[in-house]
Structures are given as C-alpha cells and as structure tokens.
Amino acid sequence: MATEPRIAIDAMGGDEGVRVMVAGAAIAFQRHPHLRFLFVGDEERIARRIDEHPELRPISEIIHTDQVVSGDDKPSQALRKARGSSMGLAIDAVKQGRAGGAVSSGNTGALMAMAKLALRTMPGIDRPALAAMLPSLGDNDVVMLDLGANTECDANNLVQFALMGAAYSRTALGVQRPRVALLNIGTEDQKGIESVREAAAILRATQGLPLEFKGYIEGDKLSRGDVDVVVHDGFSGNIALKTIEGTARFVTDLLRRAFTSSLRSKFGFLISRPATELLKHHLDPNNHNGAVFLGLNGVVLKSHGSANAVGVANAIHVCAELVEQDIVGQVQADLAELRKLESATKADSAAPAASIEDAQ
Amino acid sequence: MATEPRIAIDAMGGDEGVRVMVAGAAIAFQRHPHLRFLFVGDEERIARRIDEHPELRPISEIIHTDQVVSGDDKPSQALRKARGSSMGLAIDAVKQGRAGGAVSSGNTGALMAMAKLALRTMPGIDRPALAAMLPSLGDNDVVMLDLGANTECDANNLVQFALMGAAYSRTALGVQRPRVALLNIGTEDQKGIESVREAAAILRATQGLPLEFKGYIEGDKLSRGDVDVVVHDGFSGNIALKTIEGTARFVTDLLRRAFTSSLRSKFGFLISRPATELLKHHLDPNNHNGAVFLGLNGVVLKSHGSANAVGVANAIHVCAELVEQDIVGQVQADLAELRKLESATKADSAAPAASIEDAQ
Numbered sequence: 001m002a003t004e005p006r007i008a009i010d011a012m013g014g015d016e017g018v019r020v021m022v023a024g025a026a027i028a029f030q031r032h033p034h035l036r037f038l039f040v041g042d043e044e045r046i047a048r049r050i051d052e053h054p055e056l057r058p059i060s061e062i063i064h065t066d067q068v069v070s071g072d073d074k075p076s077q078a079l080r081k082a083r084g085s086s087m088g089l090a091i092d093a094v095k096q097g098r099a100g101g102a103v104s105s106g107n108t109g110a111l112m113a114m115a116k117l118a119l120r121t122m123p124g125i126d127r128p129a130l131a132a133m134l135p136s137l138g139d140n141d142v143v144m145l146d147l148g149a150n151t152e153c154d155a156n157n158l159v160q161f162a163l164m165g166a167a168y169s170r171t172a173l174g175v176q177r178p179r180v181a182l183l184n185i186g187t188e189d190q191k192g193i194e195s196v197r198e199a200a201a202i203l204r205a206t207q208g209l210p211l212e213f214k215g216y217i218e219g220d221k222l223s224r225g226d227v228d229v230v231v232h233d234g235f236s237g238n239i240a241l242k243t244i245e246g247t248a249r250f251v252t253d254l255l256r257r258a259f260t261s262s263l264r265s266k267f268g269f270l271i272s273r274p275a276t277e278l279l280k281h282h283l284d285p286n287n288h289n290g291a292v293f294l295g296l297n298g299v300v301l302k303s304h305g306s307a308n309a310v311g312v313a314n315a316i317h318v319c320a321e322l323v324e325q326d327i328v329g330q331v332q333a334d335l336a337e338l339r340k341l342e343s344a345t346k347a348d349s350a351a352p353a354a355s356i357e358d359a360q
Numbered sequence: 361m362a363t364e365p366r367i368a369i370d371a372m373g374g375d376e377g378v379r380v381m382v383a384g385a386a387i388a389f390q391r392h393p394h395l396r397f398l399f400v401g402d403e404e405r406i407a408r409r410i411d412e413h414p415e416l417r418p419i420s421e422i423i424h425t426d427q428v429v430s431g432d433d434k435p436s437q438a439l440r441k442a443r444g445s446s447m448g449l450a451i452d453a454v455k456q457g458r459a460g461g462a463v464s465s466g467n468t469g470a471l472m473a474m475a476k477l478a479l480r481t482m483p484g485i486d487r488p489a490l491a492a493m494l495p496s497l498g499d500n501d502v503v504m505l506d507l508g509a510n511t512e513c514d515a516n517n518l519v520q521f522a523l524m525g526a527a528y529s530r531t532a533l534g535v536q537r538p539r540v541a542l543l544n545i546g547t548e549d550q551k552g553i554e555s556v557r558e559a560a561a562i563l564r565a566t567q568g569l570p571l572e573f574k575g576y577i578e579g580d581k582l583s584r585g586d587v588d589v590v591v592h593d594g595f596s597g598n599i600a601l602k603t604i605e606g607t608a609r610f611v612t613d614l615l616r617r618a619f620t621s622s623l624r625s626k627f628g629f630l631i632s633r634p635a636t637e638l639l640k641h642h643l644d645p646n647n648h649n650g651a652v653f654l655g656l657n658g659v660v661l662k663s664h665g666s667a668n669a670v671g672v673a674n675a676i677h678v679c680a681e682l683v684e685q686d687i688v689g690q691v692q693a694d695l696a697e698l699r700k701l702e703s704a705t706k707a708d709s710a711a712p713a714a715s716i717e718d719a720q
Binding site for chain 1: 584600612
C-alpha cells in the first residue's frame with residue numbers, strides 16, 4: 001500500500017522508558033523503512049536517544065511533555081492526568097490523524113481507559129477487546145482475546161471478538177481463513193457457560209463468515225497451534241494467558257534447577273547450549289510482544305512494561321501492519337457482512353432460535 | 361487413629377482398567393498396611409490380578425458386576441446405568457458404610473453425578489467442589505478447587521470452597537494453617553468479578569477461621585507455592601488447570617525437539633539425564649494424581665483415566681488420608697465455626713454490609 005504510516009510512541013512508559021522505546025523504533029525502522037515516528041515525552045531525553053540512532057532523525061518528530069502516567073495510577077487517576085501525559089498525547093495524535101497508530105509500554109488499565117475515551121468504540125462493536133499473540137507448537141502464532149478489557153461478556157460480545165480476532169490474524173499474520181475457537185471446559189455442545197454456548201450457536205449458524213469456526217477449545221490445547229484465534233471473556237482469558245506465562249516460567253525454573261544440580265548436568269547443559277538457546281528464543285515473551293485494543297476507531301498497541309528493544313520493535317511492527325492493512329476498515333466490513341448473513345439466516349429459517357437451543 | 365478404613369475401588373474405569381487399579385492398590389497397601397479393599401467389577405479378572413499380588417488376598421473382597429459406565433456416556437446416560445455399574449456399586453459401598461471412601465478412574469461427570477445423588481451434599485454446603493493438587497516450586501503442593509463441578513459460583517460457594525480446601529490441605533498434606541487465595545485477574549481490591557470480590561470481603565471480615573486468607577492470586581503465580589489453597593469457580597479453574605497441563609507439555613515438547621535437533625545436543629542431553637529425570641518426576645501427573653469431591657457425606661476420589669499404578673496408588677493414598685482424618689467431620693466443624701464467627705461479626709458491627717462495599 002502507498003500509505004506512509006506515522007506511529008505515535010509514548011516514550012515514557014515501561015520499566016526502562018525512553019532508551020528501549022527509541023532503540024525499539026530503530027529496529028522496527030529496519031524492517032519497515034517507510035515508517036515515520038512521533039515520539040511523545042521528555043524532549044531532551046528523547047533527542048539524546050535519537051542521537052544514538054541518527055537514521056531516525058529525519059523521520060522523527062517529538063511532542064514534549066513532562067507528565068507521565070505512573071504504573072501505580074488507577075485508571076480513574078490516570079484519566080484525570082490523561083490530557084497532557086505522554087500516553088494521552090500519543091493517543092490524541094491518532095485521534096487527530098497525525099499518527100496511524102500508537103504504541104505505549106505504560107499502565108494497561110490507563111491505556112485502555114484513555115484509548116476508549118479518545119478514540120471511541122467503532123460502530124457495531126459493543127465493547128473493545130485486548131488481543132495478544134501466543135507462541136504455539138505449530139507454525140502459527142495464536143491470537144487470544146479478550147485478555148482483560150471485559151471481565152464479563154455476553155454471546156454477542158464473544159461473536160464480535162471472533163470477527164475482530166480473525167481480522168487481526170489475517171492482517172497481522174497473513175492467515176487467509178483463520179480457524180477460530182471458543183475457550184471452554186469441554187468440547188461437547190452442552191459444556192460450559194451460557195454466553196459461550198450461545199456464541200457457538202451463532203457462529204455455527206452463520207455461514208459465509210471470513211473465518212472457519214472450530215467449536216470449543218480446552219486450556220490444554222491452547223499451545224498446540226490447531227487454531228489461529230481463541231475467543232474468551234476477559235476474566236478466563238486473562239487467567240489462561242497468565243497461567244501460560246507462569247507455567248512456562250515454572251518449567252524453565254525447574255529445568256534450570258535440574259541442570260545446575262550437579263557438575264555432570266552443568267556440563268551436559270553447556271554442550272546442549274545451542275539447542276536450549278532455540279528454546280529460549282521461542283519462549284522469550286519479547287518475540288511475541290504487543291497486545292492490541294481491537295474495536296476502537298484507531299490502532300493502539302500495548303507493549304509489555306518489561307519488554308526490551310526487540311520486544312518494543314515487535315509491538316511497533318504489529319502496529320504498522322494493522323495500520324497498513326487497515327484493520328479498522330476490515331472489521332467494519334466483516335461486521336456489515338455478519339449483519340447481512342444474520343438477516344439472511346433469519347429470513348431462511350422459520351424458527352431461527354432453534355439452532356441455539358439445539359446446541360445447549 | 362484406630363480406624364481400619366476399607367476403600368472401595370471401581371476396578372473397571374480408566375484406560376487400562378483392572379490391571380492398574382489392582383497394582384495401584386498393592387503399592388498403596390505398602391504405605392498404609394492397615395488398609396482393606398473392596399474391588400468392584402468383573403470378579404474373574406479382578407481375582408486373576410489379585411493373584412499377581414498375593415499380599416492383597418487376605419485384605420480384599422470383590423463385588424461382582426459386568427456393568428461399566430463408559431467414558432463416552434453423558435452424566436444423564438451414566439446415571440441410568442448407575443445402579444448396577446462398578447462405579448455405582450463402589451459409591452454405594454461408601455453410602456452403606458461398607459467402605460470409608462471410593463476411588464474410580466471412570467468418567468468424571470458420571471462419577472460426580474452419581475456421588476452427589478448417592479451421598480448427598482453435607483449440611484451447610486450448597487454445592488460440592490472438585491479439588492486437586494498441583495506441584496509448585498515451593499515445598500508444598502497447592503490445592504485447587506473448584507475444577508469443574510460448578511461452572512458458575514456465587515460468593516458463598518467460594519467461601520465454602522475456601523473452608524473445604526483448607527480442610528483438605530490440613531488433612532491430606534498436614535498444613536496446619538493453610539494460606540488461601542482467590543484466583544483473580546489482579547491483586548487490587550476492585551479487580552475481577554463480583555462473586556470473587558464479595559467472597560474476599562467475607563473471608564477478610566471473618567476473623568478466627570482455621571486458615572490464613574491471602575487475598576487474590578493471579579494465574580502466573582499458581583505454581584510458585586506462595587499459597588496452599590487456590591479457590592475459583594469451576595469454569596476458570598478448569599481452564600487454569602488444563603492450561604497448566606498443556607503449557608507444561610508444550611515446554612517439554614519444545615525441549616525434546618531442542619535436545620534431539622542435533623547430535624551434539626543429543627549427547628548433552630544424555631549426559632544431563634539424571635537431572636532431567638528429576639524434572640520428569642516432578643512434572644509427572646501420576647505423582648499428583650487424585651481429584652476429590654469435597655462437600656459430600658463421604659469421600660470419593662477421581663483417579664485420572666490415564667494414570668499408571670503409581671498414580672492410582674497416590675489417589676488411594678489421598679483417599680485413605682481423608683478418611684482417616686475424617687475430612688467430612690472437619691469441614692462440618694469449620695462450617696459451624698464460620699456461622700458462629702459470622703453472627704459474632706454481625707453482632708459487633710452496626711452495618712455489616714459496609715465491609716463488603718469497601719472492598720469493591
């Protein structure tokens with residue numbers, strides 16, 4: 001595409017702030033040489049870091065502010081500070097069309113609240129969702145949503161998440177017809193909670209969607225790569241994602257203990273080093289960094305607070321892809337299609353509710 | 361204690377049926393030489409397996425039936441078959457006092473439905489819960505409940521689960537004052553869903569319970585061993601537990617791939633073998649086998665369908681501990697204490713509901 005997306009970068013958030021945000025932009029620029037940056041934060045510190053990456057100078061602008069939303073601020077406090085903060089101004093740049101998307105490593109709750117307030121939910125979407133990518137044993141990364149934007153969801157929310165997640169998988173990962181599943185506690189129709197069963201019935205009944213609906217998926221299959229998108233409410237999704245992180249860390253900690261338990265095992269570990277480095281690469285969260293708020297009139301990426309420059313570059317990369325491929329427009333088109341298909345299904349069927357009851 | 365518990369064993373369930381159930385009993389008998397067994401199932405096949413473990417002969421009885429609840433039966437179908445099946449007769453033995461507890465490797469849903477119908481929920485408990493143990497980085501195993509008996513729970517259910525889980529940890533693991541936490545998506549008071557916030561407020565307000573309430577725990581901290589009991593509804597709990605299983609398998613699969621990717625890494629792996637065997641031992645689900653239905657008038661243990669003899673022995677061991685320590689009586693006593701403390705709290709406070717609102 002011929003667009004020249006400028007990405008607004010909240011340079012102040014995260015554990016290491018300006019340094020990794022600018023270094024991450026430099027890495028992303030190598031991959032996307034048409035990118036432009038709008039750094040928001042302490043002008044002097046940003047300029048100093050840009051001096052370390054002179055190639056960024058001609059393509060970067062700085063918006064100065066010394067106000068920062070702290071990691072400890074509650075969303076309500078953050079919103080009060082929002083206007084003039086680096087996070088608020090970065091989102092504002094998206095709202096005003098000065099930037100195609102924004103990336104921040106700041107407080108997730110505050111970012112979500114500000115993004116929602118400034119950019120508003122897109123027409124046809126009742127609630128935005130937070131989506132992230134998960135590594136899998138397959139060749140594909142798996143998109144998971146919602147991860148905590150909505151603790152409770154009804155069936156329509158979940159159906160909308162399915163559409164948005166599929167659009168994300170298509171746009172950011174190039175999957176033509178994403179396989180979508182609902183997270184549940186069994187694979188039989190009658191399993192789980194009502195919202196999930198109802199969402200399954202709608203997705204099953206609506207033929208012609210730009211996705212392949214695969215029914216339910218259980219927690220032990222998330223990392224297998226059998227599907228491209230996993231849909232859930234923000235409560236169980238957040239628990240699943242954090243449980244994955246914690247368990248991966250648990251197993252690698254056990255492994256480290258095992259390998260350092262004797263001289264012999266230390267020696268074996270050294271010999272196997274190249275192999276375990278591959279494992280480390282696969283499990284490194286920086287290689288999957290970047291959670292996106294889907295369903296807003298604009299693209300906002302949350303980079304993990306502890307991400308390094310490679311992680312930030314990944315988040316910027318995802319942001320650039322979503323902007324270039326116009327994910328907002330794609331979701332809009334899919335929603336219009338869903339409405340058309342739903343009314344066609346209703347017109348075809350004398351008792352459209354039957355399909356929902358059958359599935360319960 | 362001077363009790364002589366007889367354990368009823370559904371010998372027909374699970375992937376391998378009679379062989380592992382009898383072999384598991386033989387291992388458990390070594391650890392608990394006062395145990396007696398009541399095997400239920402095909403008499404001839406059971407007798408043949410007992411011949412392989414002659415020490416079991418004088419302490420075993422057999423109840424013959426050729427009816428078996430299949431793994432594919434839905435709970436409703438299973439209930440119709442229940443009466444005469446090996447699973448139904450094993451539970452019946454507990455109801456009639458012929459056995460102190462029952463162990464089955466059969467269909468979880470069927471076992472739960474039958475156990476509930478035959479043994480009934482104990483007074484003061486609204487809903488029974490399924491509890492299991494999780495290995496941790498600490499010295500302690502962590503009790504998780506509910507794991508799928510109740511997809512949706514209110515605050516009172518969760519408070520009762522907390523009491524039952526603490527009694528389980530005390531009884532089966534010997535933890536004097538179990539540290540109990542509620543699974544949530546953050547640690548701040550206002551996080552999560554209402555039932556969890558309300559349960560936290562009740563547990564925080566009720567001083568004098570035989571447990572230490574530690575507030576909320578997130579999914580990434582489950583395996584750290586910072587608490588002894590984690591309480592959740594059956595939907596998010598089932599998702600968390602299965603996600604732990606799946607992620608542990610994911611990481612070990614990656615590891616196997618890494619170690620077999622080159623001759624050099626294979627060699628390193630061989631050298632490290634004793635260390636990785638330790639890891640395998642820690643992650644082997646057989647060493648943590650046995651999920652218990654808490655809140656019934658009797659002890660029923662679910663052994664995993666794919667458990668080996670060591671796994672079955674673990675389930676029998678847990679069953680024996682719970683019977684010997686009279687977990688049913690302990691939970692009853694704790695419930696009585698809770699009611700006393702609650703009315704004391706109400707009498708002390710002019711506006712008892714305030715504590716709940718404060719926490720939200």
